[in-house]
Amino acid sequence: MYPIVETRLGKVRGLRCDGVYAFKGIPYAALPFGMNRLRLPQSAAPWRGVRDALSFGPKSPQIAYPPGIAKALGELVGGGEDCLTLNIWAPEPGAPGRPVLVWIPGGMFEFHATGATSIYDGRRFARDGVVCVTINYRVGAEGFLYLGDGLANLGLLDQIAALEWVQQNIDAFGGDPGQVTIFGQSAGGMSVATLLTVPRAQGLFRRAIVESGNTPHVTSAATAKRIGHRLAALLKVDPTREAIASTTPEQVLQAQAQLREELTADPDPAFWGEVALSNLPWAPTVDGAILPAPPIDAIRAGAAANTALLVGSNTEETRLFLVPSGAIDRITEASLLALVAAYGLSAEGLSGYRAAHPTATAGDLFSEIQTDWYWRIPTVRLADAHAANARVSTYMYEFAWRSPQLGGRLGAAHGVEIPFIFDNLGPGAEALVGPTPPQSLADAMHRAWVAFAVNGDCGWPIYDPVHRSTMRFDTPSAVVEDPLAVRLALWHGAP
Template identity: 70%
Template structure:
């Protein structure tokens, strides 16, 4: 039964035509757009600078009076995007110190118990990480009875630096702090803290998968959706320390938290950019470890405390047994990167053989890919192999692990809609499903999706995500490790069984 609003809430709403909500830190004023109330730039933690620099997130200070939350907060200070990537993002903010904020869209402040969806954005743990994107607008979820929250978190060295005498995984702790804020405050927005679904894409999806293995996050959410990030490319403590030491060498300082704390944010960002240039120019596994393949120098760290083990190992041990899970990937993930920077046309046979070898795919496996992709160029074969190694095969293994150990339900999807942009070469590439999920086609999406993307597909995907958050059932057959039922999202969507059977056999011996 829905709870009636308190008399205090009634008074707050009646004082102005704009909605006002009382949170633990003070009253906030939002805006009403149609039937949706929107609150932007709501602090869930204090600004992580000054005395809070490179520290775990601290509670925001209580304020008196009513605080306007009408504009998105800035994103975490970060280095510039790699070439080509920024054109596909419709970001609405720059960087700034008061970056630990979130945004809420709700259909009503007077009806309690609504499901809640919390979006964790991606960005390779080094860029982006902001909820302030045109096509992340949560208004369509609110229209369909879901309270939608999008969050910010720290990235790069400020979020994932690891030195012996400091606290690691600050960016991950930011995400947990946002989820704790939701538990304490979302009832005032009409949400049910017992029905929280976390969802994310790319590094945001890796974050979702990682949070399944973090003891501190237990009880903060009931369901999870992992979009293109089900095998988090995390860093071991040894690799993370080596990267921290390399950053300190570039800065010319001791590899200690005291020395880093005394270094300006701008200098750290400059050193970060130089470190990435070093990695790209010389990706030697002897030095970079697993980062030589993942190219994610700043990522969650398996530190033995905040993150005790890798999420796939935690999953196999039953860590997410009570969490309903949707896992998925896109058919041609890697094309986003190879097409936007033009490298898809510069890949040689030598490069193709080398990357297959680095991934552990034997020559007969490479030959099999040629048969499975007749007429594909060398660059297109490279893209197919990398897509399967980084995203599609790990999604199956992650879903298998959950389905074998969980009491809750598992679901799998594949996004296969082909973008017409760039001569059709983008295909169903990385991140293209996001505006379909949010039902925000046309909000900054034309560079990647074209002028007339498939609204009927957005209707189907958005409704499935909202249904999963509401009931735990997205509307297609559940997944098990034998049939591997998968919803194939395209103009004509349909459920299929074990669509990657032939490719999975090629990767059986590769971990």
Template identity: 55%
Template sequence: MTVRTTRQGAVRGRALPDGVTSFLGIPYAAPPFGDLRFRAPAPPEPWTGVRDATAYGPTPPHAPYAPPFDALIPDDVAEGEECLNLNIWTPDPERGAGLPVMVWLHGGAFTNGAGSVSAYDGGAFARDGVVCVTLNYRLGADGFLRLPGRPDNRGLLDQIAALRWIQENIDAFGGDPERVTVFGESAGAMSIGVLLTDPAARGLFRRAILQSGACHHFLRPASAELVTARLAAQLGIDPTPEAFAAVPLPELLPAQAELRGELNARPDPALWGEAALNMMPFEPVAPGLALPGPDCGIDLLIGSNREEYRLFLVPTGRLDLVPAATLDALTAAYGLDPAEALPVYAAARPGATPGELLDAVATDWFYRMPAVRLAEAVPGSYLYEFSWRSPRFDGALGACHALELPFVFDRLQDPAYAPLLGADPPQALADALHGAWVSFAKTGDPGWQSYEPATRTAMDFTMPGPAQVSDPRAHERRLWDDMR
């Protein structure tokens, strides 16, 4: 039977192989347009009869990725106002009950991505006894632009609304609302980093997995207001919600993309504030860094990829073009003394070019050190690193940003991932990584020792097989004490 009843009405799903049933495009909030534009999400309208839930719904408005990332990172753009929707994959809902639930928050720099991307199909999780949910949230200006008289972080408010919907309805799909794990990558993980300390999210999830993002990515109000002013000036409007709402989406979306291009071309702190380092004009707005305390009550699994920043250096051709002066300047901007830090990085990478050293430094600043700081803040957390290297771009792509995703979702054969993975990715590594995520959702234990100050144990996911390591690259980690 593929009909289940939510508080808004009944939905009809589709039976899939492996005893899995999917329910797609279910609205968890009202369409965020008209009078609801730039406001907190409102409850969805109920419906009568049985709603068809066999096809994905619309996505929040966003422009496609710019080249070359449009060919490397999965995304989906589907027009329609009912875009605040979610998708569920569950073991046979007639027989399943009290199952763990995993809720996916996609990445995309807070400007791209969708829960409907085939790469995020949750069938493998349901096959393994977990109810998997993916969702959309507002992006770009609609989700994260700071506007007078409107709530900040509307995209995060959407995520919270979806988690509340799950609390109220997931038992109808065999899930246990007391066993919810949120997991996300990049902007999705950065979102979770904010939700960990947000009182509005308390009690909505029990565990969290943060992939390539943690608590350090946000904009203070003054920086967010600089971004608002720049976008308004670009559009020739006043920086008010009414003025932004009057801009047609075919004009607003390209302007957002151009704004990020301008930021990347001219990362002047006088123009952008903190966004000049983060390189993302749309981020959660927060007064400062907030790390959860040891009594936060959330089980945490946190990590990053060994060579994250190569995704932004290799496909663009920048890896071989970085001059030593730029490496020095960026290292200093991140807070390190180049004369002290760069010899430490170079010692572990004989013959490395300035671009390769920039990858190592930027990867630590953006991704690895925020993960370490969060693990230090919450005793009993688990830390991982993904270091399997892609053969793409003659091997230069390495263990780049987003490369772990097909292994997490156990979807190595999805064509959407082929540009990142190359030929013959190791299924054994997908079995290990996906299996660890499932184990953590079910038990709170992914299968290795937790991260403690004395040992700093992490799991290195690589081939020929994952292995526990103690304090990886300790000399480089120590450089960031009191810096990041």
């Protein structure tokens, strides 16, 4: 009932239920506050005796979720300083050699849900012979503050520290450190795509799954430094790591909220640079050391050639951010035209969208165009770049099943695929997928993710830049060839 496993830092006590062994809230690094605040992740201290690993650790201090997100996640824990922890679900700790899946949650690098979120429960991966690990990491300024002082991307380094912990300890839980697959969605997917090109992450995983994580968006050192200095100005302290660390986490979160308001009110590219379009003030920084170059450039140069990749997006990503708040009905023709101009879509491109959706409102077209620019087109570019250089397989998927929630308007929105991948269609997933989601779709998606973790073969044709074979997950699911060919033509010549 209460299995005990010995890690390199000490023994942990978990819980066995229905043949699955769960260990929660295990520290992979020291508490990142006090003397460690805004510093590199430090090794956790060993402990004597047996440490209970029966409850989830807190998430990193963070701003509130955007409207509609909190209900969809249904999280069970709050924020706290002892936040660098991970959770493990294993088939049987005493049976070694199992493949390992490590989940990196998303949240715009400004917030993230923890393993305490019911749809992230890894027990069904364990049921099917895979050790599942979910991690927490620092977000916002605590994880991604950049001041040009030689420290950058602490949140990415947290993720790497967790992967190093997995390499050192997962065999005690039955996992094979040579068969690690990292996967994540949204900012978690962007993290996965970024880690593909981070030198310090090399050798820590064998395969990668990028869900709705685009190419991904990263920030130049110049832009990130302006944002870091603006945060210090809002805190009324000098733009140094020591001065910002002298403020409270609550003060930093208040300053972050003010920054977010400023970005929303006046996304002037003269200050915000690429963040004016990405809307991610705390995305990873191309600092030249931890992250030497934009990930898409590095992947085109072959940086991820030895890492098998599964990548995909959802058909109607942006609806998650527009439908629950009602914003989709307040979008005007002027707002649509401003978006088109900002994204560099030509007049002919806009006409193509109108022709494809003759009865669509301005809000519906806004969502279609933003979904393509932010997620779907970059996903194709990422898959093309990887497949052109890879010595291993590339796979592409599209999630097209339309959720019936919010009067059927939520559709195949950002994040709706997650309960299907984890095979968690219970009450905790209802806000995303409704009361009667198709179990057959969860069976198909979950099976594909397990197969990729086991042997790198998803079960459909490998992707190449000519045919672009894509598994479209729906009811029924089917492989389609180059599904975005028409949309790619509409975006020809645009950034």
